[in-house]
Amino acid sequence: MDFDFFTPVNHELVDDFAKDPGIGASLLIHSEASAFPDLEGVKIAVFGVLEDRLAENPTGEPFNFDNIRKSFYQLYPGNWFHKIADLGDIRPGESVEDTFFAVQTVVADLLKKNIIPVILGGSQDLIYGQYRAYDGVEQMVNLVNIDSRFDLGDADKPLSNRSYVGRIVVTKPYNLFNYSNLGYQTYFNSQDEIELMERLFFDAYRLGEVSNDISIVEPVMRDANLVGVDMGAVSAGALGNYRLQSPNGFDGKEICALARYAGISDKVSSFGIYEITSELNFPTSTMLVAQMLWYFIEGVNFRKNENTISAKKEFIKYQVPIEDEVLVFFKSPVSGRWWIEIPFMSPESNKLKRHTLLPCTEGDYIDACNQILPERWYKTKRKNEI
Incomplete structure (x- = not known):
């Protein structure tokens, strides 16, 4: 310093x-x-x-x-x-x-x-x-x-x-x-x-x-x-x-x-x-x-330290078919918070490899069950594809 x-x-x-x-x-x-x-x-x-x-x-x-x-x-x-x-x-x-x-x-x-x-x-x-x-x-x-x-x-x-x-x-x-x-x-x-x-x-x-x-x-x-x-x-x-x-x-x-x-x-x-x-x-x-x-x-x-690999192993997994996709959601049994998986498109930059789980709400999961694509999931997926 x-x-x-x-x-x-x-x-x-x-x-x-x-x-x-x-x-x-x-x-x-x-x-x-x-x-x-x-x-x-x-x-x-x-x-x-x-x-x-x-x-x-x-x-x-x-x-x-x-x-x-x-x-x-x-x-x-x-x-x-x-x-x-x-x-x-x-x-x-x-x-x-x-x-x-x-x-x-x-x-x-x-x-x-x-x-x-x-x-x-x-x-x-x-x-x-x-x-x-x-x-x-x-x-x-x-x-x-x-x-x-x-x-x-x-x-x-x-x-x-x-x-x-x-x-x-x-x-x-x-x-x-x-x-x-x-x-x-x-x-x-x-x-x-x-x-x-x-x-x-x-x-x-x-x-x-x-x-x-x-x-x-x-x-x-x-x-x-x-x-x-x-x-x-x-x-x-x-x-x-x-x-x-x-x-x-x-x-x-x-x-x-x-x-x-x-x-x-x-x-x-x-x-x-x-x-x-x-x-x-x-x-x-x-x-x-x-x-x-x-x-x-x-x-x-009051952080939960849920970004660790060991914490994610305890997440509950949900799969939701929608259009031609299968959206994969995860829920923490500790905090009750939700994430959605982002498909990795293997871009040239390996700086994106850690962007695999996107935080979301339970409402996003419910929307997906009703065949509504979560907007933030769509935007993040598009950024991965560009």
Whole structure:
């Protein structure tokens, strides 16, 4: 780990919670008064990235994460058994590319140590650095973005917080297998982008769909490797700042439920909360981000570890003939969760070999029994064939 990337947490903030029974007293904190923490045995590492130069509408005001930490440190931990560290903040590099390099390097190093990076970020283009940290992994990865916009943009134009997914898709090495957007609002997205999402067989769930039944996106989160949250997907009311542009969005309970889904997913290995700017420096906003952190960590502590070969041997198998296919479903007797098998088409890239079981819902199994092909199964199968 390159310690030089980080500035320590304000020592006064650490001292305030050192003797408190809350989370702040149990964290391993990189503070001004102590050395960089020993990461041996650490499962989750939180750090901030103070970068927003590529925001399309920058506020121009300085921001920090002290108030988020203050809100987080005062919360009480759940029945947790994993060690958690707060590494401090990555300051902006001389160029934005330098900041991306720092994020990529830190995330990649933590992944190698089997530590889950949790990033508090400025503008959401930072997710590009988070994604590039997976360049060295053996399999292709799935990105889930909780956002009111797709952020596809034009890959030929400069990167920004509204235009980075297109760059992820077209830039080598090609690591992205699937991109899923949760909570998009149609009026923020052009018809061209909506049609492009369809042509690329990416997943998109409208805000209304998710709010109506939030459980429909649990399988999507269960299949994710990295997750990003744009705080712009949260309603202005929930953030306690009615000067913000969007009156619609997820409420506090919904965004915390999504954070818990990300945490409880056995596959999610990094989690980022972005668009934390000076506009969110309100007690309600900082407490909501702190509670999102709490729910993600809570989820990690309740993982079932059902991605292991031994766990899958215990799954109950169901076969459903439909059209000219035989769909194969699996159900975990431990968690009651469902998967559907994806036929492997032997493409040239061996990075796809691990995409054999796709998380799904019991409703998908019931639909198949009624001769309705699950949409996510169809999209994933098509991506395997391309």
